[in-house]
Amino acid sequence: MEKRKNLCAMIPETLYAQVCSEKEQLELTLSQYVERILKEHFEGGKAMANGTRTLAFKVSEELFMRIKEHLKKTGQSQKDFVITLIEQALQDAERNEEEAPEQSEEKTE
Known part of the structure; x- marks a missing residue:
């Protein structure tokens, strides 16, 4: 196993809260989480060993708080909520793409 070194950095409280939230969702220790983020950065966003990729984006504070309130009510994780929305x-979109050629064929007949 490769020798380990300690890394310490002061970050804003809001960023710290985001880190804690995501690392808990991923069920990682802080060390595992930071190592994962740094590897993704330096390795150009390569797929993780378990075949997953990180999808990250910024939203307004208002939308973020609405999502958090919804998650409290439903008991759903942020990750599961977003994945469900994306899959839906x-x-x-795929259903609409399949129907579009059929509809244009009907119009030409």
Whole structure:
């Protein structure tokens, strides 16, 4: 096993809260989480060993708080919530793509 070194950094409280939230969702220790983030950065966002990739984006504070309130009510994790929304949107888009050629064929007849 490769020799380990300690890394310490002061970061804003809001960023710290985001780190804690995501590392808990991923069920990682802080060391595992930071190592994962740094490897993704230096290795150019390569797929993780378990075949997953990180998808990250910024939202407004208002939307973030609305999502958090919804998650409290439903008991759903942020990760599961976002994945469900993405999967639903992709299914809808794929369904629309399949229906579009059929509809244009009907119009030409």
